[in-house]
Amino acid sequence: MRKLAVIGGLLLGLVSGLAIVVFTPMRSETPIPLETAGDTIYYNFVAIDVQGKKIDAPVLFGLDRFFTRSDGFTEEGIEHASAAVMALRDESGRPAAIATRMSYVRTTDSLLTESLGTEVYWNIFWPNEGSVFLIGYESYWSLIKELLLSRLPEFAKFGFSSASALSVVPEGADSPGVFGSTGSNKNLSGQFIEAGGLDAADAETGQLRLQISQ
């Protein structure tokens, strides 16, 4: 009976510990609010070209090596990185700008603090206007949590289903935001959020919301 009590207690403790990790109140990141006051510019983006590994649950947990993958760089230094050329369209669907998006898995991640995500760098160029750089951080913890809880048998299939605000401000990280680069955009600054999930299909899609000022 003692053995049963120990085994039962251990198993229940492991499950409780897992529940604490999943619903942990220990956070090292601050979500950036979806709705911001002031002028916000909305763009929908679609990937024209994607190179490297698609960031999904197996990649974020380091389990991708156990699955057969055709994507991804073979070089050690960029194994968990990806690059894409994006077409940005405005709210009426008209092409507005072209951009590149570089991302890689954040190495400060810890399951205990829900910190699981990527660093992202955008470079957006508007024809005849100029360009800006965006520095951001994305947390996929809420999407992974939803995936684990509602679709556990399908964990091995990559891709997330929900569109969700991904942008966060990690503790101790460089300030994310918009930094003007060239042309008439040279002195721009501001903040942005990226919303959307990674589609299990070919293209990366989502929405960029920029709040910028001179």
Add this chain to the structure above:
Amino acid sequence: MSRYFLTAYIIGIALSLLGAHYYPLPDHARFRSRIETLPNGGREENFEIRIPSDRLGIPRYAGVAAFPQPAFAAESQDAITAELYRLRDSEGLVIGIASKITATAADSSGRAQSVSDWTLTVPARGALLLHQTNKPGLRAWSTVGTQVLSDGPRDDKRGEALKGTNEFSGLAGSYVESVQIDRVDKNGIAHGKIILSTRLLAESK
């Protein structure tokens, strides 16, 4: 009995938390940084891109077609070119990925000029954001030799290192982009490398 259950329960929670804390999440391979310290306390670091082998995909173009229908078009006076590359250190090791966007933009006096933005991402170290004015009248990549592409916006004709993150955080400075063509094959494809030579200093506060 309950004591055994409670003790095992607490041990179970502790094991879960320890497992979560020490779970081996993916990391990036780290290579020795090839940095040279400058007399002024700054640092010089060269990055290389081998052409054509380090190009990722094909260059993508966008531009504004003639009124009244703005659209992405490859053939346009205002075409924007977006390129993706592998990024190497000066010893030839692949350490990151890079993107380059080249387009026309007006300077502060309204004069149109060719400009380029570079995003250098080194997953184990961080990112560097660069921009430059391109030298006009450059010769095509069909002859052997080295040519410098940067022509400002700094007074010394070097490009500007705008911002860095992580290990590059708090650093700013300048860089020069040059193209070294070693040979041109029978198909007319140039072989050589793009060199990004950066000089960075801690930003003054």
